[in-house]
Amino acid sequence: MNVIVLNMAKISAPETFEQVLAPLLDTPEGRALWYETALARAISRAVVGYRTTRGLTQTALGVKLGMPQAQISRIEAGDHTPTLETLLRIADALQLNISLSIRPRADAAPRRPAARPNATIEATDQLVISISAASGGSPHP
Numbered sequence: 798m799n800v801i802v803l804n805m806a807k808i809s810a811p812e813t814f815e816q817v818l819a820p821l822l823d824t825p826e827g828r829a830l831w832y833e834t835a836l837a838r839a840i841s842r843a844v845v846g847y848r849t850t851r852g853l854t855q856t857a858l859g860v861k862l863g864m865p866q867a868q869i870s871r872i873e874a875g876d877h878t879p880t881l882e883t884l885l886r887i888a889d890a891l892q893l894n895i896s897l898s899i900r901p902r903a904d905a906a907p908r909r910p911a912a913r914p915n916a917t918i919e920a921t922d923q924l925v926i927s928i929s930a931a932s933g934g935s936p937h938p
Contacts, residue, residue: 832924834875836897839926840887841875847891848873862890892931899924 821827848858848869855869862869863886871877872887879887888895 833878835924836926837875837878839928840879840884840895841873843893843895843928844869844887844891845873847893862886888931894927894929894931896927897924898926 818831822831844858847853848855853861854866855873856866859866859869864883872879872883884895887893
């Protein structure tokens with residue numbers, strides 16, 4: 798007979814985004830990773846939001862985008878920056894405006910931009926990405 802012992806430690810309140818992110822940004826490697834994945838994170842959130850609000854599977858979304866399910870999975874994981882061709886395909890098929898603003902890198906730490914209704918926004922000190930529905934509505938109706 799197997800016995801499982803659980804540690805009944807006190808569970809603290811969930812950490813805020815900033816509390817979870819702070820240790821990552823304390824290292825040069827962590828800051829570099831944050832910068833490198835900004836676009837991938839923003840696209841991931843937009844694609845996942847679009848797919849889940851419409852009740853689509855990754856396979857069904859792949860058919861709509863003309864991509865295999867495995868590629869949808871990689872996009873949703875947010876681990877790889879999508880190519881310009883992939884961004885164009887996503888914008889066209891999902892009717893999304895994807896706006897990138899790139900400026901010289903500053904020494905400031907990455908920041909979390911103020912929320913905007915009906916838009917997915919991701920920002921570092923060098924890159925601002927905004928994703929919204931092409932019709933002006935929500936990117937995740």
